[in-house]
Amino acid sequence: MDFGLTDDQRDIQRTARELLADRASPERVREHAEAGRHDDRLWTELRELGWPGIAIPEEHGGQGLGGVELAILCEELGRTVAPVPLLPSTMAAALVQAGGSVQQRERWLPGLASGEHVGAVAAATDGVAGLVPSGADADLIVLVEDGAARVLTPEEAGVEAVAAIDPTRPAARVAAAADAGEPLTGDVAAGVARALVAVSAELVGVCDRALEMTVAYVKERKQFGTPVGAYQAVSHRCAQMLLDTEIARAATSEAAWTADADPDRLRECAALAKATASDAGRSVTASAIQAHGGIGFTWEADVHWLFKRAQVDAALLGGAKKHRARLARFVGERAVVGATA
Amino acid sequence: MDLTFSDEELAFRDEFRAWLADNPPPPDPGEVADGARNAWRAAWQRQLYEGGWAAPGWPAEYGGRGATLTQSAIYFEELGRARVPLPANVLGLLLGGPTLMVWGTDEQKERYLAPILSADEIWCQGFSEPDAGSDLASLKTRAVRNGDDWVVTGQKVWTSAAQYSKWCMLVARTDPDAPKHKGLTYFLMDMEQEEVQVRPLRQITGEAEFNELFIEGARIPDDNVVGGVGNGWKVALTTLMNERAGLGFTLQIRLRQLLDDLIAVAAERGLLDDPRYADQLAELHARCEAIRLMAWKGLTDAERYGQPGPEGSLVKWLWSDTNQEATQLAADIVGAEALVAGTTWSYELLRARGNSIEGGTTEILKNIVAERVLGLPRLKPATA
Numbered sequence: 001m002d003f004g005l006t007d008d009q010r011d012i013q014r015t016a017r018e019l020l021a022d023r024a025s026p027e028r029v030r031e032h033a034e035a036g037r038h039d040d041r042l043w044t045e046l047r048e049l050g051w052p053g054i055a056i057p058e059e060h061g062g063q064g065l066g067g068v069e070l071a072i073l074c075e076e077l078g079r080t081v082a083p084v085p086l087l088p089s090t091m092a093a094a095l096v097q098a099g100g101s102v103q104q105r106e107r108w109l110p111g112l113a114s115g116e117h118v119g120a121v122a123a124a125t126d127g128v129a130g131l132v133p134s135g136a137d138a139d140l141i142v143l144v145e146d147g148a149a150r151v152l153t154p155e156e157a158g159v160e161a162v163a164a165i166d167p168t169r170p171a172a173r174v175a176a177a178a179d180a181g182e183p184l185t186g187d188v189a190a191g192v193a194r195a196l197v198a199v200s201a202e203l204v205g206v207c208d209r210a211l212e213m214t215v216a217y218v219k220e221r222k223q224f225g226t227p228v229g230a231y232q233a234v235s236h237r238c239a240q241m242l243l244d245t246e247i248a249r250a251a252t253s254e255a256a257w258t259a260d261a262d263p264d265r266l267r268e269c270a271a272l273a274k275a276t277a278s279d280a281g282r283s284v285t286a287s288a289i290q291a292h293g294g295i296g297f298t299w300e301a302d303v304h305w306l307f308k309r310a311q312v313d314a315a316l317l318g319g320a321k322k323h324r325a326r327l328a329r330f331v332g333e334r335a336v337v338g339a340t341a
Numbered sequence: 342m343d344l345t346f347s348d349e350e351l352a353f354r355d356e357f358r359a360w361l362a363d364n365p366p367p368p369d370p371g372e373v374a375d376g377a378r379n380a381w382r383a384a385w386q387r388q389l390y391e392g393g394w395a396a397p398g399w400p401a402e403y404g405g406r407g408a409t410l411t412q413s414a415i416y417f418e419e420l421g422r423a424r425v426p427l428p429a430n431v432l433g434l435l436l437g438g439p440t441l442m443v444w445g446t447d448e449q450k451e452r453y454l455a456p457i458l459s460a461d462e463i464w465c466q467g468f469s470e471p472d473a474g475s476d477l478a479s480l481k482t483r484a485v486r487n488g489d490d491w492v493v494t495g496q497k498v499w500t501s502a503a504q505y506s507k508w509c510m511l512v513a514r515t516d517p518d519a520p521k522h523k524g525l526t527y528f529l530m531d532m533e534q535e536e537v538q539v540r541p542l543r544q545i546t547g548e549a550e551f552n553e554l555f556i557e558g559a560r561i562p563d564d565n566v567v568g569g570v571g572n573g574w575k576v577a578l579t580t581l582m583n584e585r586a587g588l589g590f591t592l593q594i595r596l597r598q599l600l601d602d603l604i605a606v607a608a609e610r611g612l613l614d615d616p617r618y619a620d621q622l623a624e625l626h627a628r629c630e631a632i633r634l635m636a637w638k639g640l641t642d643a644e645r646y647g648q649p650g651p652e653g654s655l656v657k658w659l660w661s662d663t664n665q666e667a668t669q670l671a672a673d674i675v676g677a678e679a680l681v682a683g684t685t686w687s688y689e690l691l692r693a694r695g696n697s698i699e700g701g702t703t704e705i706l707k708n709i710v711a712e713r714v715l716g717l718p719r720l721k722p723a724t725a
Contacts, residue, residue: 001343001344001345001346001350001411001637001641002342002343002344002641002645003342003344003634003637003638003641003642004342004642004645004646005342006342068342211715215715215716215717218717219716219717219718226718226720226721227717227718229711229717229718230717230718230719230720230721231720232704232707232708232711232720235707235708235711235712235715235717235720236704236707236708236711238711238715238717239706239707239710239711239714239715240707242655242710242714242715243655243658243659243710246631246635246655247627247628247631247635247659250630250631250634250635250638251627251630251631251634253342253634254344254630254634256342257342257343257344258344261342261343261344261345262344272627272630275623275624275627276627276631321620324619324620324623324624324627325616325619325620325623327623327626327627328613328619328620328622328623328626329613331604331622331623331626332604332607332608332613332619335601335604335605335607335608335613336608
């Protein structure tokens with residue numbers, strides 16, 4: 001048993017972290033967030049590096065790597081709140097790849113792999129999705145509803161720009177007619193699961209960064225002549241942030257690994273990952289604001305971007321309660337099988 | 342990443358699983374005097390010993406199998422899965438033996454290790470004192486040299502199995518003038534002497550797992566110093582490092598079983614269709630999975646990369662919280678039976694309250710995480 005990354009995976013992680021630390025600095029993120037638009041220069045650079053196609057098969061123009069590599073990139077995106085549509089696009093690609101027919105894959109994946117097309121994903125009720133991250137810039141939108149999924153062009157989807165609390169991925173409200181778009185005819189559940197792992201990984205990155213910023217702050221900030229991080233009311237909050245982050249990380253790592261190594265368990269592991277990562281994303285970033293005190297409530301402090309990204313990601317394709325309800329069905333089925341066996 | 346066991350690990354697991362199936366422990370004596378239960382657990386350990394399964398993690402030269410850390414963890418998981426009792430000398434096997442292997446002289450290893458394995462001599466741990474709990478290094482029990490002996494006076498508490506023990510891993514102050522971590526020495530104290538009195542400590546479950554030790558002039562030969570005079574803190578840390586290493590995997594499986602039993606009751610009563618119960622059970626299931634993954638990650642990282650991550654303290658903290666919440670939820674799902682004295686559910690509800698205190702309180706674990714993992718400044722202790 002080995003939870004570590006391979007040398008190649010570590011290289012991907014290191015490259016991504018160094019690149020994004022430079023190109024998605026807090027100043028650049030704030031600049032694009034305030035303008036409410038994607039960072040086109042960074043997106044172009046990421047396209048040249050092949051990131052949008054990291055987990056898309058080579059036959060469709062991608063790099064043919066797996067769920068673990070995709071999760072590594074998503075975690076780094078979360079750490080920096082990078083204002084690019086990479087997560088929504090790779091989630092859309094995961095849905096098309098697993099959930100689509102051969103023809104659908106051939107039609108949609110090459111554009112997503114190169115980044116020429118931006119994808120977006122959301123769960124819908126009666127064809128309506130109130131908040132689709134990167135939806136305002138998307139070339140194709142995958143709507144998931146009642147276990148089915150369909151691909152829509154912006155025209156078919158009825159896209160209307162919405163100012164989300166996280167402005168780093170210009171969002172849209174989508175309202176599609178019942179017969180609009182093209183249903184995906186493959187294993188939609190597997191596609192949803194892969195997409196859930198990607199957003200969970202981004203949430204883990206958000207948590208990791210929120211904790212890192214908080215620890216640095218409470219070591220420096222003094223009150224009553226002592227760094228506030230020495231007070232147990234503060235330090236125990238930080239310990240709780242680490243615990244929540246590590247729970248989400250453990251579940252997400254396993255889910256990312258099952259995507260390729262143990263697909264039979266993927267759906268359940270993805271539900272576990274999204275349930276734990278959604279909760280951690282909310283609680284850890286909320287704690288980050290609290291531990292920063294008054295400064296944490298200001299626009300300049302930058303922790304709020306993490307909180308806002310976490311809020312949107314936590315809700316994307318269903319929050320913790322929805323995925324715990326799914327988990328309860330998985331464990332309940334086993335309990336019933338166990339009782340009759 | 343590879344979250345599967347190797348063929349060798351699976352073969353090890355299957356071999357032990359098959360052995361357990363073929364060699365079940367003697368029948369549980371049920372509600373009998375503590376002494377009879379101990380005899381039952383000692384008989385079970387002898388059975389494990391004769392099958393070569395008392396301590397697979399010990400090196401072969403000391404009677405073990407030289408099992409890897411992963412194999413040892415598998416062993417403890419299988420013990421939990423089979424719902425067998427813990428061996429009588431669990432403290433000797435897990436703490437005393439491994440401590441002697443690091444710090445003991447050749448003579449000490451020769452003398453003490455074999456009877457630990459066979460349960461011929463039971464061991465207990467004399468660390469905590471009434472005024473030295475989390476702040477262990479402030480302990481006051483004194484040992485004074487007298488010829489070739491040391492004479493010990495003081496009081497210990499939370500000493501499991503003391504009434505059955507031959508040897509006590511005792512940490513005592515030998516230099517009252519040295520700084521508090523420096524003046525300690527680690528001894529093996531013979532429990533079979535008048536000067537050591539054992540008084541059972543009745544706990545909230547009504548039973549007495551633990552004892553108080555009253556030590557009034559007990560004698561320990563100089564040969565029974567472990568790791569050198571004044572080096573007791575370091576030796577004690579070796580013991581404490583081993584405290585949760587293996588047993589954690591048994592406890593984790595037991596929590597899994599308890600939760601599975603609870604889910605089965607909930608399913609039977611249709612409570613899984615009630616979103617309030619479903620949500621809470623799913624949350625406990627998620628934490629249980631996180632415990633499993635984090636425990637294995639900590640162990641295999643240590644095995645592969647030589648250093649464990651922050652998981653140790655986090656896992657123990659999460660496990661105790663989760664066990665407490667699961668046993669508490671059982672009171673809602675199972676109903677009255679969970680509050681009737683003598684049922685498994687009521688026992689677990691009460692026993693779980695000790696989880697966040699024993700082996701490091703949750704508050705201390707949070708301090709450890711904050712200071713040693715996150716690098717936060719330490720709060721200056723109040724000066725007396």
